[in-house]
Amino acid sequence: MTLELRVDGLTCPNCTSELEQEIRLLEHGQSAKLSYNAGKLTVDEKVDLEKVRRILRSDGATLKKDRDGHAHFHDLNHDHDHDHNHAHGSGSTKRIIGLLSVSALLYLGTMATQAWLPPAASIPLYVAASLLSGYSTFWRGLKNLAKFKFNIDALMTIALVGAASIGDWKEATLVAILFGLNELLEGLGMEKARKSMETLLQVAPKEAVKLEDGLEKIVPIASLEIGDTVIVRPGEKIPSDGTVAGGKSSVNEAAITGESLPVEKAAGEPVFGGSINNEGVLQIRIGKAYEDSSLAKILHLVQEAQETKTPTELFINKFSKYYTPLIILVALLVLLIPPLLFGGDWQKWLYQGLAVLIVGCPCALILSSPIAIVSGIARNARNGILVKGGVFLEQLGKLDTLAFDKTGTLTKGEPHVEKTVVYDKDRFFLVAGAIEKTSVHPLAKAVMKEIGRLGAAVGDADKIHTLSGQGITATYEGRSYWLGNEKSIAHINFMEEVRSAIQLLKDEGLTLVLLADESEVLGMFGIADEIRAESADVIGELHRSGIRRTVMLTGDHPKTAEKVAGAVGVSEYYGSLLPEDKVAKVKQLAASGTVGMIGDGINDAPALASAQLGIAMGKGTDSAIETADVVLMQDHLGKLPAAIRIARRVNRIIRFNIGVALGFKLIALLLTIPGWLTLWIAILSDMGATIFVTLVSLTVLIEKRS
Structure with a gap:
């Protein structure tokens, strides 16, 4: 059995990866997974949690356990309901803000009175301000340097010690304060993206009113069995998938389909867990245990989606491993070459070398992708579109060809x-x-x-x-x-x-x-x-959104295919196709573009699997959820163009963020040539890029109201 545990205070993807490797070295820790995007640790229940806590604390992270101690993915939200603070080693967000504020006031006060204070008095004040805002970074950096691990904290620690050693206390303190502020804002940005995801988890009901021998009894939803009857009153959530056994009402199925319009329900009609009963009292006969329900699978897929890495993220992470040592080498060259070859001043070029180290912090580069990815997945999930991972979101944004099954999709x-x-x-x-x-x-x-x-x-x-x-x-x-x-x-x-x-x-x-x-x-x-009423409009919108080819694949007679194709406006159509013919056609299309195949997730499973991206229409059916890479929980294509636009926007933002992150650093590094780079310019270039890419990534969550 595995445990899922909430982890607060993860400082960066690279540090998270290093912590995961340390936990895997523990006994029974081989299967551990630590997700920076989700803020979650999955680990074998036999592992020593106290040792896990110590490893996490070494990087300033804290561990929380689910209330019931079990690995129910939906229970992660239960623990989080009452504590939304983001931790960075020194405690909660409020505490960090307090420390930074005191540090900044102490710094400004010391600067203002420095002319009247002797160095013996001003230096301790600068040191105190530095420690208040940056002691956790400094402590982590020392431990990493002892292990010859040159990460962000190690670079900052070298820069702070170096600046202090040449007497630049004022700038060293400013660097510590700005880096602390940078870490806070960086963490809050990621937490905002995580919270947008966690609001989706709040649709899961926790208890149900079970009807037993004519009596009503409140029970946990996990205890419900197939065949049980529950009472759902107005405003309450339906606990699991089932059938209306009595009563009549309208139901809001937005949690499943993303559709806000209510759906009328009467005896014999199916309902989804997580749907909200609007007005009448319903008796629901449970058809699935909660863990097998559509809602449970959706929430599980949304959580899993945060943990997959896109090719871009994998490249950035790999690049960062070589980038940091390269920056240290460049800093050494900046320090050594001017004094040794051109008679430069050692103190001046030591200062420049320290500034290069700070510029080299890859915070903005590392954050250029994950916040945008999590925001994109959350935004689509709110619309009832399940993207099963960042890699599929990236692929969705690259599509230029869409192949459609006819029956049940366009018709x-x-x-x-x-x-x-x-x-x-x-x-x-x-x-x-x-x-x-x-x-x-x-x-x-x-x-x-x-x-x-x-x-x-x-x-x-x-x-x-x-x-x-x-x-x-x-x-x-x-x-x-x-x-x-x-x-x-x-x-x-x-x-x-x-x-x-x-x-x-x-x-x-x-x-x-x-x-x-x-x-x-x-x-x-x-x-x-x-033919579905919306099909022609959707095809037209897809073409306007940049989809180059729309192709209909059907087993029906070519004459029927021709008629439907003409009515909906697809670019091409092929009729009289067997399932294996559809697979062959999808592969043929893939030779000249990035192909997504759209079907119902049952008959079209082979074609969905053979496409670069499988998109299923399902409205909660098990086969649709399990088959495809992307699931449209509605029974129509209406929200597909919006999903593609969101994915393309995420891809554009990631490319833009990478350009900004590297551009800021390049400009700062060029300032070393005339010797104009200062420590505070270096930290502002890194901090500015980090804050900028974070804010740009969070714009994905903003929905334009028509």
Whole structure:
């Protein structure tokens, strides 16, 4: 069994990775995972937690355990409900702000009175101000230097000690204060992104009102079993997936689908856990244990999504390992070359070398990606779009080709009567209704829906008999009738008018249901899969959003495919495809672009798996959640363009952040050539870039109101 534990005060992704490696060296710690993005540690329950705490404390992080001590991912939120403070080793955010404020006042006061104070008095005041704001950094840096680990804290410690050694107490103190402020703002930025994710976890109900032997009993949702009946009153959350056993109400399913409009529910209709009952009292028969419910899986996927690293993040982390030693080498060259080769002043170039060390802190570079990624995943999740990791979010933003399954994706997957041709108005609808009303075939349901829409009378047929692969024979008021495809009425010698009508409907890609008596055709229904109302608008919006090719792949007849493709506006279409043909076509498309495949997650599983990005429509179905890389929890494509725009925005922001982080540092380093770089310019360049990339990344969370 594993434990999931909340960790506060993780200072940076690199430090988090190093802490994870140390925990893995403990007995039973081999499987430990420490996530900077999620602020979470997953570890074997047999590990010595006191040793884990000591390792975390060495970097200023603190450990919290779930209330019940178990590894329920949704319980992480329970512990967090009452403590939203972000820690940085010296305690809570308020304490850090207090220390920084006192340090800044002490620094300003010392500067203001320095002219009247002897050095013996001003230096201790500067030291005190430095320790108040930077002692945790200094302490961590010393320990890392002792282990020959040259990370951010080690660089800052070398710079502080070096500045103090050459008597630059004023600038050394300013560096300590600004770096402390930088760390605080950096942590608050990441915490803001984490909190946006954690608000999603608050939709999980904690208790349910169980109906047992006519009595109501409050129980934890984890104790509910399949078949239990619960009472859900107005304003309460439905505890798990199930079916309405009694009552009638509207339900807000935004937690699952991202759709804010309420959905009417009555007896026999399915409901999702986490949905909010609006007005009536509902009795819900539990269909799944909470841990197997759609909501539980969604929350689990959202948590897991934070822990995957994109290729960009992996590259930055790898780059940082070489970047820091390189900066130390550059600092040494700045220190040594001017004095040794050009007779430069040792103290001046030591100062410049220390400034280079501070410029070399890779804070902004490391933070250029994770905050934007977490914000993008959270923003999409709020809209009912589950992206299963940063790598898939990055891929979603790179798509230039989208392949669509037809049935259930661009169309509703429900046949409807699109055209009727009637030769005998008195008998056609009356007899067709009499025969079809006893059938459960999808085409029969479409016929009955059309007859109901027209308000036509329906009789009662006798001697109903099914002809396999053809249709139905029956009698009505003593006369025999045949209803079905062309084969079912082979005994009729078609008139040219009927033959032309049949061919015309077939050319339009419609499926035919004909009705005939012993001698003539009474009429025919032309049936098609109804196109979703939003499909054409979505395809148009996707093209405007930069999707170069939209391709429809279907097993239906090419004529049907042509008709649907023309109606929705896709770039290309292919019909009569078997599942293996769809896979081959997706691979062919991938040779000339980045392809996403969209389907229902069941029939299209092979094609979804073979695409660079699988996107499933599911509205909570298990197969959709498990199959694809991205899941649209609605039963339509309406929010897909927004998801792609968010992903592209995240990718743009990450590229921009990397440019800003490296640009600031390059400008600062160029100032060393004329010897203009100072310690405070160095720390401001690093701090400015860090704050800037953090704020830019958090803009992903801002939703524009139309």
